[in-house]
Amino acid sequence: xxxxxxxxxxxxxxxxxxxxxxxxxxxxxLDNDMDxxxxxxxxxxxxxxxxxxxxxxxxxxxxxxxxxxxxxxxDINVFDYVSGVDYxxxxxxxxxxxxxxxxxxxxxxxxxxKGIIPISLGGDHSMTLGExxxxxxxxxxxxxxxxxxxxxxxxxxxxxxxxHGTVFRRAIEEGLIDTKxxxxxxxxxGLYGPEDLEDARELGLDVxxxxxxxxxxxxxxxxxxxxxxxEGPAFLTFDIDFLxxxxxPGTGTPEIAGASIDDALAxxxxxxxxxxxxxxxxxxxxxxxxGDITAAAAANIVYEFIxxxxxxxxxxxxxxxxxxxx
Numbered sequence: 651x652x653x654x655x656x657x658x659x660x661x662x663x664x665x666x667x668x669x670x671x672x673x674x675x676x677x678x679x680l681d682n683d684m685d686x687x688x689x690x691x692x693x694x695x696x697x698x699x700x701x702x703x704x705x706x707x708x709x710x711x712x713x714x715x716x717x718x719x720x721x722x723x724x725d726i727n728v729f730d731y732v733s734g735v736d737y738x739x740x741x742x743x744x745x746x747x748x749x750x751x752x753x754x755x756x757x758x759x760x761x762x763x764k765g766i767i768p769i770s771l772g773g774d775h776s777m778t779l780g781e782x783x784x785x786x787x788x789x790x791x792x793x794x795x796x797x798x799x800x801x802x803x804x805x806x807x808x809x810x811x812x813x814h815g816t817v818f819r820r821a822i823e824e825g826l827i828d829t830k831x832x833x834x835x836x837x838x839x840g841l842y843g844p845e846d847l848e849d850a851r852e853l854g855l856d857v858x859x860x861x862x863x864x865x866x867x868x869x870x871x872x873x874x875x876x877x878x879x880x881e882g883p884a885f886l887t888f889d890i891d892f893l894x895x896x897x898x899p900g901t902g903t904p905e906i907a908g909a910s911i912d913d914a915l916a917x918x919x920x921x922x923x924x925x926x927x928x929x930x931x932x933x934x935x936x937x938x939x940x941g942d943i944t945a946a947a948a949a950n951i952v953y954e955f956i957x958x959x960x961x962x963x964x965x966x967x968x969x970x971x972x973x974x975x976x
Contacts, residue, residue: 690738692708839905902933
């Protein structure tokens with residue numbers, strides 16, 4: 651049986667204890683029994699409009715106490731197959747983005763080196779650059795699967811090279827992303843000009859708007875995603891503003907006419923079998939949340955990330971068994 655699992659809420663009330671994701675044990679020392687770690691990155695100095703996403707990890711953890719280990723949509727008891735912990739927060743440096751990148755990279759590098767999958771809670775989207783730097787040390791350039799309302803491929807914002815609107819241009823320039831296998835889904839909202847999305851395509855990314863996927867349907871979009879990402883290591887980054895503000899009002903740069911939570915969950919659930927080596931969920935801003943609905947959406951999406959890891963491990967165990975029987 652996996653070593654690290656959530657507390658049993660039949661034995662310990664959900665409102666008791668220190669808040670960790672899904673009531674997982676808080677463990678800040680790595681060991682070989684971990685398949686994944688949840689890490690908060692409470693940094694929001696890269697935001698360009700509303701600030702406050704530094705409190706996102708706390709809000710996601712607070713809601714996550716309602717999550718349960720059996721995922722009926724995927725028909726799997728997650729913690730029969732995986733062991734995971736809440737690894738605490740990266741010790742970020744408020745107001746100093748390059749120093750924070752160093753902290754993120756230093757924190758996640760030993761996680762990745764041990765073959766443990768990091769799942770990071772944001773924080774604004776600028777933080778993903780530090781994560782990708784750590785992951786690329788072990789895996790090289792990875793496929794990027796990005797669910798987002800914005801491409802985040804500007805060259806600069808307010809004449810600054812590092813913020814949440816430039817993160818993926820910097821990652822591509824640094825050779826952290828395999829653009830031939832990378833795709834952005836959910837683009838929408840007003841732009842400064844057509845070049846805002848054309849730049850992303852010129853960088854090598856495949857780009858689809860929210861209207862594109864709604865016209866073709868989730869299943870058809872999933873086929874495109876799976877073909878694009880293919881085999882090999884991949885990183886999934888989910889900006890909560892992929893969702894319509896009706897489902898996620900608590901975010902820094904909301905855009906109308908977005909995805910429903912039903913579609914978002916269908917997308918993540920449809921990715922089973924891909925070789926994800928890291929995940930993050932970013933831009934949850936509790937001050938603008940109502941009734942914790944953004945935190946609820948975020949926590950459930952992260953739960954689906956964990957489920958993907960469990961499904962992958964179950965598939966590996968089944969393959970090993972079949973090979974052994976033969």
